[in-house]
Amino acid sequence: MKKTDLIMIVLVVIxxxxxxxxxxxxxxxxxxxxxxxxxxxxLVYQIELNEKTNDIFIIDNELGYNKILINNGVVTMxxxxxxxxxxxxSKAISKAGETIVCLPHRVVVEIVGVFDxxxxxxxx
Amino acid sequence: xKITTKKIALIGILISQAMILGFIERFIPIGFIxxxxxxxxxxxxxxxxxxxxxxxxxxxxxxxxxxxxxxxxGSMSSLLYSLSGGIFALLVMALCxxxxxxxxxGISVLGAIAHNLGQLLxxxxxxxxxxxxxxxxxxxxxxxxTGLLIGTTxxxxxxxxxxxxxxxx
Numbered sequence: 508m509k510k511t512d513l514i515m516i517v518l519v520v521i522x523x524x525x526x527x528x529x530x531x532x533x534x535x536x537x538x539x540x541x542x543x544x545x546x547x548x549x550l551v552y553q554i555e556l557n558e559k560t561n562d563i564f565i566i567d568n569e570l571g572y573n574k575i576l577i578n579n580g581v582v583t584m585x586x587x588x589x590x591x592x593x594x595x596x597s598k599a600i601s602k603a604g605e606t607i608v609c610l611p612h613r614v615v616v617e618i619v620g621v622f623d624x625x626x627x628x629x630x631x
Numbered sequence: 632x633k634i635t636t637k638k639i640a641l642i643g644i645l646i647s648q649a650m651i652l653g654f655i656e657r658f659i660p661i662g663f664i665x666x667x668x669x670x671x672x673x674x675x676x677x678x679x680x681x682x683x684x685x686x687x688x689x690x691x692x693x694x695x696x697x698x699x700x701x702x703x704x705g706s707m708s709s710l711l712y713s714l715s716g717g718i719f720a721l722l723v724m725a726l727c728x729x730x731x732x733x734x735x736x737g738i739s740v741l742g743a744i745a746h747n748l749g750q751l752l753x754x755x756x757x758x759x760x761x762x763x764x765x766x767x768x769x770x771x772x773x774x775x776x777t778g779l780l781i782g783t784t785x786x787x788x789x790x791x792x793x794x795x796x797x798x799x800x
Binding site (some may be wrong): 596610617 | 667708
């Protein structure tokens, strides 16, 4: 291994950390958040999300079946009949900017941050 | 492109080896650590091809492996993800070889990161949602251990090949 390899690896870790902390800081400034569920690029559900939100959503599109659980404001992909199960293994989300994606079924579950002024904050 | 029979046979062998490695990888579930993370065993073949063959011949090895594997076990969408990841990784690795600043291990890590970037770009395009880049820092960090592992394996393999096989004949 060369010295440049090590320098590159350290730079990659720093870049990842900056990217991660930056997005966390950006997303913690919102006043409230909404959960949006897209199926095939189409917004099918949009609900306000807080610590008291409890719900179950089922998305059944032509590509497959997904079951999304919201337990006290924490969102998880409970079940999906996709082949890779990446969405089911994804960690639970609860903060603005976080997403769970089921690529084979084109289902996107994302939390969108909103300022109280009512203007929809675009998290990206 | 002038190509000898020996080169054709070698490219064929490399494609089949990459396919076997891609197949074996399906049985190594490391995706539970970070969803979507994989070892990238097939990249061993792409890496040693880059060092043994020309860029064009390496592209043949890469596309041969991706297209055949996707037809056998994948789907249309898995073909798209493999292609975008593979092309990104190949271009970055070939470029980094050209500037001659990194060892094969560093190139392997850069290739792993480029592969993730290519796949995320394709995913963002397919679901038209940029928020998927939320995963990038995590994938970048995990590309380091997998890239180191694949790079070290490729280094040892390349040394073995260069010691025992004379490709110029």
